[in-house]
Amino acid sequence: MAETSDDKALRKRIWGWYFFDWASQPYHTVLNTFIFGPFFVAIAATYYLNQGQVEGIADANAQAMWAWTTALIGLIIAFSAPIFGAMADSTGRKMPWIVGFSAMYVLGCGALWFTAPDASNLFWMLAAFGVGFIGAEYALIFTNAQLPGLGTREQIGKISGSGFAFGYLGGVVSLAIALLLLVEQGNGKTIAGLDPLFGLDPSAREGTRATGPFAALWFALFMIPYFLWVREVRTDQIRSSFSAAAAQVITSIKGLTNRKSLGVFLIGSMFYRDALNGLYAFGGVYAKLVLDWEVTQIGVFGVVAAIGAAIFSYIGGFADRRFGPKPVIAFAVIVLMLVSLTVINITPTTIYGMTVAEGTPDLAFIVCGILIGGMGGMLQSASRSLMVRHTDEDNATEYFGLYGLSGRATAFLAPLLIGIVTTITESARLGVSPVIVLFLIGLILLAYVNKNGDHET
Structure with a gap:
C-alpha cells in the first residue's frame, strides 16, 4: 500500500519529536552525570579541604552539597510543572512553553563556562545549573505530552x-566529542592526546568548563528539526490564569481517588524514578569520590553506559509492544535493585568484601554502569508508555505534568536520604544505599497498577 502524504507528515513529525531527546540528552550525560557533576563535586571537595576538613569528610560534604542542590531543584519542578501543564492544555498550545523552557536550558548551560576552579563562585554556578535543569525538565514534560498524538x-x-x-545515542555522540576534543586529563591533553580545542587552558579547566556552552550549542542546533517538523493545531481557547490552572490541578489530584490505577502508578513511579535519578545524579560522583577516577575516565564510562542505554531502550520498545509496559518496568526495577546492591559493595580493592585483582572493581563498576544506563532507559521509556495508557490527548499536558510531579514531588527524597546516610556514615559509598529501598517500594506498588490503564480495553 502506497504511503500517503498524511503518513509522510506523521513520520516526519515523529522524527522531529525524536530530535528533542537527541538535543536535550547532553544535559543529563555530559553535564549532570559524567562530566560537569563530578567536576563540580571535585571543586566542592577542594573547597571543604581548604576549610581544614580531612579528605573523607570533605568528599562526603561535597556529595551532600550536590544532593541538597538537586533536591531543591526537584521540589521547584515538582510543584509547578502540573500547573504550567494545565495552563498549556487550557490554551491548546505547547510550543510557546517549549520555546521558553528551551531558552532556560541554553542560558543555564552556557553560564557554566564561568565556573571557577577555586570554588569562588560555587553557589552562583549551582544556581546556573539549576536554571538549565529546570528548563530541561519542563521542556521534557511538554514534549512527553505530545506522545499520545503520535500513534495508536x-x-x-x-x-x-x-x-x-535516539536520545541516548545523542548522549553518546556528544559525550564522545566532548571527551575527544574538550575535556582535559591530568596531563592537560584530551583522551585523544590532543590539546583542548580553541586554545582552551587545561590548567584553568577551560576544556571541562566548555562542556556547558557545548551542551547549549548542541541543544540549539538539534532542536531545529523539532521546531520545523513538529506542528500543533492552533486553537481559539481562552488563555488560562495561573490560579485557574492551579485549581484545575487540585481538582485533577482529587479526581485520582476515582482513578485508582493512575493514582497508584503515579505514586509507585514517584519512588522508582526518584531512585533512578539518584543513581544518575551520583553515579559519576561515586566513581570520582570512591574509585578516584579522573573526569575523563568517568566520561569514557559514560559513553559505554549510554551505548548500553540506547541498545536496551530500543529493545525495550519492542518488548513493550510485545508484552506491554508493565512487565518491562518490573524487570528493569529488579535488575536496578541488584545492580545498586553491587555498586555499594564495590571498593577500590574489594567486591562484596572479597579482595580482587587490581582493575576488577573498575571493570565491575563499568558493567554496573551499562546495566544502570540500559535498565534506566527501558524503565523511563516503558513508564512513559504506561502513562499514555492512563491519559487522553485532550488533557495530556496536565496529566504528564502530574506525571512530572510524581517524578519530582519526592525528587528531594533520594538526594536527601543519600545526604543523610552519607553524613551519618561519613562514607560516599554507603551513602548511595537508600536507592534500593526506593526501588523496592516502587516495585511493590506497581503490582496494583492496571497494565491497560484506566480505560476500557
Missing part, C-alpha cells in the same frame, strides 16, 4: 523506546 496505543511503546534510544 499499540505503537506508543515502540515510539517511546525509539525516542529514548
